[in-house]
Amino acid sequence: MSATMRALLAVAMGFTLVPPLSQTLRAETPAASAAVTPTGLVGNVLFAPRPVLGSDGLQHLVYELQLSNVTGERVQLKRLSIFGDADKEPLAVLDGAEIARRFSPGGRRGNESAELGGYQYGIGFLHVALPAGRAVPQRLRHEVEAWFGQFKVDAVIRLGPVAVTTSEPPVLGPPLRGDGYIAGDGCCDSVRHVRALLPLNGGFRLAQRFAIDWEKLGADGRLVKGDRKQVANYHIYGEPILAVRDGTIVDMRNDLPDQVPGALPDGLPISDADGNFAVLDIGGGAFVLYAHMKPGSVRVKAGDKVKRGDVIGQVGNTGNSSEPHLHLHVMDGPSPLLADGLPYVFEAFTVKAIDRAGTADFDRAAEMGTPVTLTPVVPPLAMRRALPLDLSVIEWGQ
Known part of the structure; x- marks a missing residue:
């Protein structure tokens, strides 16, 4: 031809x-x-x-x-x-x-x-x-x-x-207290969450599109002090997890043990992926997932009404987790996986530093126990009704 x-x-x-x-x-x-x-x-x-x-x-x-x-x-x-x-x-x-x-x-x-x-x-x-x-x-x-x-x-x-859907995203209060929290695998180009597209029940779902894995840095910029195989040595382990809005608990789990830090577990069934968790219905078709909580720490059960700021559990390392952290995302249904991930914003926070060296640097810090490479934000940037971007280090407002 x-x-x-x-x-x-x-x-x-x-x-x-x-x-x-x-x-x-x-x-x-x-x-x-x-x-x-x-x-x-x-x-x-x-x-x-x-x-x-x-x-x-x-x-x-x-x-x-x-x-x-x-x-x-x-x-x-x-x-x-x-x-x-x-x-x-x-x-x-x-x-x-x-x-x-x-x-x-x-x-x-x-x-x-x-x-x-x-x-x-x-x-x-x-x-x-x-x-x-x-x-x-x-x-x-x-x-x-x-x-x-x-x-x-x-x-x-x-x-x-x-x-383009132009409805306002849900406005959340802080899920944790204090400062030194780093937004791991956050919006908008890190791949672990934003590309977690799953073929489920005959269709594609991407509940984690705007998920963040919250971890905490010590004064020396490290995620952990001492033996990295001990969950209690991580700065975030056991931190209280807060309700980000008034709402109703629609699902939870509280029976799984912590994983040994250092690697994701092999052969984990999909039903255990979120570890010990809670799902909070905040109204308007939006649901908040808190995942990987400490064994026995989940204080709520399905049907409970909670107020913003109530403690619902503690940070752990259960489920599909390689080191202690709080996985948080918002979705359009009560299932942590069988839903579409929604954007959301926090009422107030301050950006104090950013790991501009990227995911490889953050992963190396998690694997080796070395300090995260931080670029300070001077002066710190006070934000309202915004989403912390990937590897931002923040202090929570009220």
């Missing part, structure tokens, strides 16, 4: 060709009609994105775009542009290298690639930090440039339009 015939076939599949092929074909191809045409790549957003104000002062959108190659040969994703409303300039552009860091064939974390095989799908884990002063868009749309092996052409596909 000649290059021109392949390109004509691509036009018939609904592609917008990338120049110079598109210029070559103008004289040979009839004017495009408004008729419905097939396309070689289809896409949809799994869950409507919801904005949240981060501790950097910017609005953030975190969501997932599923792309499916409906041709029989390889597709190479080269560029993804994200547009808001009727904007002519994109809010964000991902080149091939960035796509390869964010796009997972089959939705499998750790399987990132910018390629899709024939009849294969993948999930792009996307994050848009809106420019300062830019209003949250009402809609998003996507434009993908890709190489299609079946047609031997580069083409642009427009897909995945979605409305």
